[in-house]
Each structure stands twice: as structure tokens, then as C-alpha cells.
Amino acid sequence: MKNRINILTGKTIGKIAAGEVVDRPASVVKELIENSIDAGADSIEIELENAGQTLIRIADNGEGMSEEDANIACMPHTTSKIRDIDDLERITTLGFRGEALSSISVVAKVELTTFDGNSPNGTYIYIESGEILESRPVGRERGTTVEVRNLFYNVPARRKFLKKEASELSEIVNIVGKLIIAHPHIEFKLTQGERSFLHASKNMGVSDRIGLILGGEIVEHMIKIKDHSGKYKVTGFISEPSITRRDRRGQIFYINGRFFQSKLLNDTLYGAYRSMLERGRFPSAVLFLKSHMSEIDVNVHPAKLLVKFSDERALKETVMKTVRSGFDIVRQQVVDKHLADVSLGPDMIARENVVLRDHSEAQSEFLYQIKDVPAEGKSCGRKPGAPVWEERFQAKTGSDIFQLAECYIVQMKGREIVITDQHAAHERILYEVFSKAKEERAPEIQNLLFPVRIDLSAEEVVIMEKVMENFRLLGFHIESFGENSFVIQAVPAIIKDRDVKTVVNDMLLDIADLNLSKIDKVDELVKIASCRGAIKAGDVLRPNEMRVLLEQLERCELPFTCPHGRPTRLDITVDELEKRFRRK
Ligand code: ADP
Ligand code: MG
Numbered sequence: 001m002k003n004r005i006n007i008l009t010g011k012t013i014g015k016i017a018a019g020e021v022v023d024r025p026a027s028v029v030k031e032l033i034e035n036s037i038d039a040g041a042d043s044i045e046i047e048l049e050n051a052g053q054t055l056i057r058i059a060d061n062g063e064g065m066s067e068e069d070a071n072i073a074c075m076p077h078t079t080s081k082i083r084d085i086d087d088l089e090r091i092t093t094l095g096f097r098g099e100a101l102s103s104i105s106v107v108a109k110v111e112l113t114t115f116d117g118n119s120p121n122g123t124y125i126y127i128e129s130g131e132i133l134e135s136r137p138v139g140r141e142r143g144t145t146v147e148v149r150n151l152f153y154n155v156p157a158r159r160k161f162l163k164k165e166a167s168e169l170s171e172i173v174n175i176v177g178k179l180i181i182a183h184p185h186i187e188f189k190l191t192q193g194e195r196s197f198l199h200a201s202k203n204m205g206v207s208d209r210i211g212l213i214l215g216g217e218i219v220e221h222m223i224k225i226k227d228h229s230g231k232y233k234v235t236g237f238i239s240e241p242s243i244t245r246r247d248r249r250g251q252i253f254y255i256n257g258r259f260f261q262s263k264l265l266n267d268t269l270y271g272a273y274r275s276m277l278e279r280g281r282f283p284s285a286v287l288f289l290k291s292h293m294s295e296i297d298v299n300v301h302p303a304k305l306l307v308k309f310s311d312e313r314a315l316k317e318t319v320m321k322t323v324r325s326g327f328d329i330v331r332q333q334v335v336d337k338h339l340a341d342v343s344l345g346p347d348m349i350a351r352e353n354v355v356l357r358d359h360s361e362a363q364s365e366f367l368y369q370i371k372d373v374p375a376e377g378k379s380c381g382r383k384p385g386a387p388v389w390e391e392r393f394q395a396k397t398g399s400d401i402f403q404l405a406e407c408y409i410v411q412m413k414g415r416e417i418v419i420t421d422q423h424a425a426h427e428r429i430l431y432e433v434f435s436k437a438k439e440e441r442a443p444e445i446q447n448l449l450f451p452v453r454i455d456l457s458a459e460e461v462v463i464m465e466k467v468m469e470n471f472r473l474l475g476f477h478i479e480s481f482g483e484n485s486f487v488i489q490a491v492p493a494i495i496k497d498r499d500v501k502t503v504v505n506d507m508l509l510d511i512a513d514l515n516l517s518k519i520d521k522v523d524e525l526v527k528i529a530s531c532r533g534a535i536k537a538g539d540v541l542r543p544n545e546m547r548v549l550l551e552q553l554e555r556c557e558l559p560f561t562c563p564h565g566r567p568t569r570l571d572i573t574v575d576e577l578e579k580r581f582r583r584k
Contacts, residue, residue, distance in 0.1 A: 021303060024161075056147070122139055183257075187200060222237040408420065448488060488500055
């Protein structure tokens with residue numbers, strides 16, 4: 001009876017094994033470049049023909065090999081990088097399995113030229129089907145060149161599985177790109193015929209290289225992150241949440257200088273960005289992990305594309321934490337920028353720790369409602385407790401005007417969006433009205449139907465008595481009413497709808513903060529009245545109120561800034577949107 005079980009020949013075994021390491025041109029390219037890197041090269045040139053299917057030529061200026069080593073290197077399981085399995089704990093090279101050269105020479109025709117710089121001469125070797133057919137001395141500079149021709153010429157099944165040239169090529173570019181990023185001290189050139197696909201010169205740093213591979217635009221919007229506190233140390237770049245890709249190609253991971261694929265990390269990134277991602281969009285992240293070799297196992301995949309981590313939870317947590325802290329950096333930048341934009345003029349900074357007066361008696365029909373807010377510090381034009389950065393649209397459906405974050409009036413105007421800072425705008429309006437009133441000594445006033453009584457501290461009484469006359473110039477008619485009390489009989493018409501009691505109280509506080517020599521200067525009063533009389537951030541406005549405000553602003557002489565020089569409005573044109581969304 002004939003045996004059903006066959007003992008495979010060495011050649012067949014070799015071909016099967018080779019298939020695990022080299023399954024397409026890109027894996028040959030990867031293995032050969034890794035050998036060059038391990039050999040200490042600082043210049044590696046990769047030339048292709050037909051996307052590597054007819055030729056892959058890799059030349060380096062590394063340490064090279066002696067004639068003897070060159071002859072051994074192409075035999076199965078030969079490596080200079082480890083002696084036994086324990087060495088894996090200390091491995092610093094990319095290769096160690098001793099399989100690449102032998103595998104490649106089983107499934108392709110390989111020419112190897114190498115010189116170690118010490119031997120009397122260089123060595124040339126020609127191998128076919130794993131057998132050295134020729135070996136002779138040759139002249140070469142220090143380094144190694146490996147030429148791989150007719151890949152899979154003797155494995156038709158494998159050849160059939162090769163994809164179209166373009167897709168094999170893009171896989172090669174992809175893999176070389178990952179190696180380029182991880183080895184910034186090495187010059188890389190990848191060409192096919194006349195065409196140069198990648199060129200990273202020696203002086204190109206990591207972020208420039210990431211730019212080369214992922215596109216410069218992404219790099220401009222990357223956040224640098226770092227956390228070296230745990231057993232897995234992370235350094236890297238992550239994309240701002242607004243910059244996403246249609247695929248995960250922007251997610252590149254390295255552990256101890258070796259790139260690897262990781263669903264765990266893909267998922268972790270997704271989790272970190274989730275609430276900020278559109279469907280089908282992915283963030284980019286280039287993460288360089290470092291750990292003790294005992295915390296990982298790089299020997300779980302023939303092409304070493306997968307790595308096993310001893311503590312996946314720790315890895316996940318570290319990456320999550322580091323990415324999140326990256327978001328905090330961006331958020332802080334946004335807030336800082338926002339605060340810088342609304343920054344207080346120097347004359348405003350002094351007014352802190354001012355206690356807000358009780359305004360429970362505020363007249364109910366006020367146009368601009370004032371919400372109760374905690375009595376704590378305040379800043380110019382912002383009500384204490386009002387949100388500093390709140391992206392909330394209070395859109396009225398169908399309306400062309402609405403309020404954003406209770407602070408900005410957003411208006412559609414043809415091909416632009418006009419955003420107005422409600423406080424800055426109103427302050428400008430009041431400033432011009434009060435200045436005119438002062439000049440012409442003819443303020444437009446509004447008598448109050450129900451005069452408002454205010455009670456003051458002894459100190460404030462002194463101030464009030466000093467400035468009452470000047471108040472009158474602007475349109476505030478205030479009269480003494482017993483010991484520490486005053487009544488407001490009339491106010492400037494322009495602020496008749498504000499909470500006059502709060503306005504007057506706030507003005508007094510500001511005046512109290514003034515340098516004595518300035519206390520009775522009407523100019524100062526004009527500024528204070530404009531600031532304190534103006535609508536604040538945090539005041540809710542109705543569409544009609546917003547329209548009136550914008551109309552008044554348009555009638556101003558200098559509508560574009562508030563009296564402190566802050567802008568009152570910003571115009572965003574469709575043009576600009578197109579630039580921001582990179583349609584142009
Ligand atoms: P591994 O890289 O796992 O050791 P390879 O089959 O890729 O196995 O290479 C076998 C050996 O050949 C390497 O250990 C190294 O000593 C030598 N070698 C391969 N490529 C080069 C090169 N470009 N420069 C110098 N030595 C090389
Ligand atoms: Mg190798």
C-alpha cells in the first residue's frame with residue numbers, strides 16, 4: 001500500500017516557509033531595509049521595477065559582510081543577531097529570525113554584493129532556488145546591495161495573488177514610509193525608473209518625515225504628546241480632532257523602534273476621539289512606544305507585524321490618558337486665544353474682587369433680562385458665572401440672526417457670517433452717545449416712572465456727592481434721599497432698559513477704583529458708563545434686540561472696536577470657509 005503521508009523535500013519546505021515571511025514585494029522591501037538598518041547604514045536606496053515584481057534593489061552603506069558571512073547569510077536560520085532565545089529579551093535589532101535572506105532567495109533570483117571595509121575584497125553571490133550558483137570577489141564600497149529579481153518566478157500560485165502594480169506599489173510606499181518616520185537619522189530614497197516616490201534626507205526631523213508620509217497639512221495640525229510615567233512610555237503626535245482621514249493609515253505605531261499593527265490601539269484611539277468623529281472618519285496618530293523588552297513579545301508573527309504586550313490594559317490606559325492630555329493642550333490653547341481676544345484693557349484689569357450688588361428689585365420689564373449670578377469676581381463685560389467658552393447656539397429656527405454662547409450675535413449676510421461681540425458693540429455705541437452728550441451738554445434722558453432708590457456705604461456716599469454733577473452731564477439724574485440713600489430720577493435714554501440700579505452701583509465701584517486725580521474727569525466717567533451700561537456677555541438677547549443693537553453699531557463713527565480697542569465684529573466669508581475646509 002502506498003503511503004498517504006509524504007515527506008516534503010527541503011525545497012518545498014523552504015518555499016512554504018518563505019511564504020510566511022515574504023508574501024508580496026512590500027514584505028521583501030521591509031525585510032531588506034530592516035537588514036540595512038540593523039547593519040548601521042545611514043543611507044538606504046530602494047529601486048523598483050514593476051512595483052518590485054521584476055526587481056527590488058536595495059543598497060546601503062552599512063557594515064557589510066565578509067565573504068564567509070555572505071555565503072552563510074543566505075542559508076536558512078542564519079543570523080548574527082541572536083545566539084539563543086534568551087537574547088530576545090535584549091534584542092535591539094529589527095531582525096533576529098534569520099529567515100529573510102534565505103526565504104527571499106528561495107522564491108526569487110538574488111544577487112548580493114557586499115563589502116565590510118576590512119576584507120581584501122568585496123563579495124558577489126548569485127542565488128537561485130536557495131542555492132548559491134556563483135560566488136566571487138568584487139569591488140564595492142563598504143555596504144551591501146541586494147537585488148531581488150523575478151519574485152515568485154517559481155511559485156505561480158503566489159504570483160497569481162499579487163495585486164495590480166499600483167496597489168503593490170502603494171503598499172511598498174506605505175511600508176517604506178513607516179520606516180522613514182522611525183529612523184530620522186537615515187537617508188532614504190525610493191525610486192522606480194525616473195520616478196522618485198520618497199526621499200527623506202538626513203537632516204529631515206521626525207515631524208518633517210511624518211509630513212512627508214501623511215501630508216504636510218496633517219502635521220501642521222498635530223499635537224505633540226508624551227507620557228513617560230508608566231511601564232509603556234509614549235511619545236508621539238496625534239491629530240487635532242477636526243483633522244481626520246477616511247482610513248486608519250494615519251495611525252502608525254512603533255514599539256522600541258519597530259512598527260507594528262494593533263487593533264487594540266486603533267480601538268483605543270477611536271475611543272478617545274469618538275464623540276468628536278464623524279462617521280467613517282479616523283484620527284491620525286503616530287505613537288512611539290518604549291518598554292522593557294520583557295514587557296513585549298515581538299516573536300508572535302513571521303513578519304513581526306504584530307506584537308504581544310504583557311499588560312494590554314496598562315498600554316491602553318497609557319495611550320488613552322496621553323491622548324486625552326493632548327486634547328487638553330488644544331482646548332487650553334483655544335481658551336487662551338479666546339481670552340486673549342477678549343483681554344481686558346490695562347485700565348480694566350484693576351477692577352477685580354468687586355462684589356455685585358443685590359439686584360432683586362430689578363424692574364421686571366427690562367428689555368435685557370439679567371439672570372441671577374453668583375456674587376464673585378468679575379471681568380470687563382462678562383457677568384460673573386457666565387460661561388467663558390460655551391458653544392451653544394440659541395438659534396431660532398428660520399431666523400437669520402441668533403445668539404451664540406450668550407455673548408455673540410451671529411448674523412447671515414449674503415456670502416458672509418458676521419459675528420458681533422454684544423458687549424463690545426454695545427460699549428462702542430454707548431461710548432459715542434455719552435461722548436456726544438458730554439460735548440453738547442444735552443443728554444437725551446428718560447425720566448423713570450418709578451424712581452429707583454439706592455443705598456450706599458459711607459465711602460460711596462462721598463464719591464457719589466463728588467460725581468453727581470458729572471453724572472448729570474451724561475443723563476443720570478440722581479438726588480440725595482436722606483442719609484445714605486439716593487434716588488435715580490432719570491437715566492440716559494439709551495440705557496433706559498438696563499437695570500439702572502446695577503449700572504449705577506457698578507459705576508460707583510469703578511469710580512472708587514480710579515486714581516483720585518481722575519475721579520471727577522468726565523472722560524473717565526464716559527468710559528465707565530459705557531462699560532457698565534453695556535449689555536454683558538451672559539445676557540440673553542431677543543432677535544429684535546440684536547437687530548437694534550447692530551443697527552446702532554452701524555451708525556457709530558468708529559464701529560469696529562470698543563473703546564478699549566477690542567474688535568466688535570468679525571466677518572467670516574464663504575471664501576474663508578472654503579480655505580478652512582480646504583476646498584481651495
Ligand atoms: P536576520 O535579519 O533575522 O538576522 P536575515 O536573513 O535577514 O536574518 O539576515 C541574515 C544575516 O545576514 C543577518 O543576521 C546579518 O548578519 C546579515 N545581513 C543581512 N543583510 C545585511 C546587510 N544589508 N548588511 C549587513 N549584513 C546583512
Ligand atoms: Mg533580517
